[in-house]
Amino acid sequence: MLDALVVGAGPSGSRTAWNLAKAGYDTVLIDTAEIIGEPCQCAGLITPRTFDYLGYERPILQEMDGARLWGPKDSYLDFRASETKALVIDRPDLDRSIANKAVDSGAKLLHGHTYLGHEKIDGGIRSEIKNKDGKFTLESKLLFGSDGPLSRVAKNSGIRAKREILTAFGADVEGYQGRDNHVDLFVGSDLAPRFFGWGIPTGPNEGRIGLATTLPHRPMSFFRDYFRKGAPSKLLGGAKIVNLISGMIPFGTANPSYTDNVILTGDAAGMAKPTSGGGIYSGLISADAAFEVADRALQLGQFDSKTLSPYQDLLKQRIGGELSKGYHLRKAFLSLNDNQLAEIIEMLGEPNVKKVIEKTGDLDYASLAAFSVLKEQPKFIKFAPLLLKPFI
């Protein structure tokens, strides 16, 4: 019987497998994809902190120290920090690099292998797996569900979370007239209702653009409009689509994110941040917490949910505070109409407020900037008094 079967070789699953294999546990990592990291479902924006946390670096396409925030009225605010706030990376390359670390540490990686379901057996779990040759089973003491937003492991384990699922659509384009080292963010109900759109320069005259929204809206029609009207069209005149991407972003932490013999990590556990939709950094944090709990369970030879329960506390301590503040901010954001959004953007442009954002803005810890802005300009509380109260 294996010590661990990890389903999903995204950042959180590969990091989990890497940790387990490094500690000497007999680990198999499977992914339905034939090529790890493909198809890419990501804008590839991470903080420098993510590489520090990961413990190594990968090639950087651009360093971002600025952002343009485009409001519903097509005007924009320009923020410029004195340090690099985000890095544009090749996301498939990142995924493959972490999976390679797992393999180099002794994990067995099976491409083109899909987890179908599992049953409890004496001392562990029997998982059913399908590849191009047919179906077979693997037995393991622990099963890790690192299988993304629609986690089948979570579903088959009876782990349910109250979720808001965003759908995203985007593209790599040639002819994007972004500003070097600046991310473009688009807000407003005509552009990207209930979330936002983005434009990220990746090189001279090229970039990644996209948006996410929630039902009943669908992202594709708003994406088409990017080329035809409003603020994005000003940056995309004549741009050519090179490669389309789509995907889902789940908000809502599974609590608990474990059950007997099973632990969820990353998007499967609801680690994506409700402020930015980013989930790579928080997914890595969940992977490390999952490993710590699994290591103890494997040493004890006990895999019941009580033994795995410290996982939830670790998640709460290490990332839960930011996720829960993010939910408050998201609720406040959803309560705003376009006129209020335009008013807020104008207020964010006040020199003292702008300075605070440039200093404290942080993709991983967006609540820090929100808190600092409210402290600097308490007038913002009028937009959602109850929802913003936890920040003051």
Ligand SMILES: Cc1cc2nc3c(=O)[nH]c(=O)nc-3n(C[C@H](O)[C@H](O)[C@H](O)COP(=O)(O)OP(=O)(O)OC[C@H]3O[C@@H](n4cnc5c(N)ncnc54)[C@H](O)[C@@H]3O)c2cc1C
């Ligand atoms: C359009 C878009 C843009 C984004 N941009 C950013 C960004 O710029 N920065 C950021 O930090 N985050 C971003 N995110 C979020 C980020 O991509 C996720 O939070 C992150 O990928 C979660 O990592 P994970 O390891 O939990 O899951 P995933 O990366 O989703 O990996 C899950 C893996 O499981 C595999 N899998 C699924 N089901 C099975 C199965 N049954 N059997 C076997 N394998 C299976 C999949 O093939 C996949 O490889 C974006 C998301 C979207 C949709």
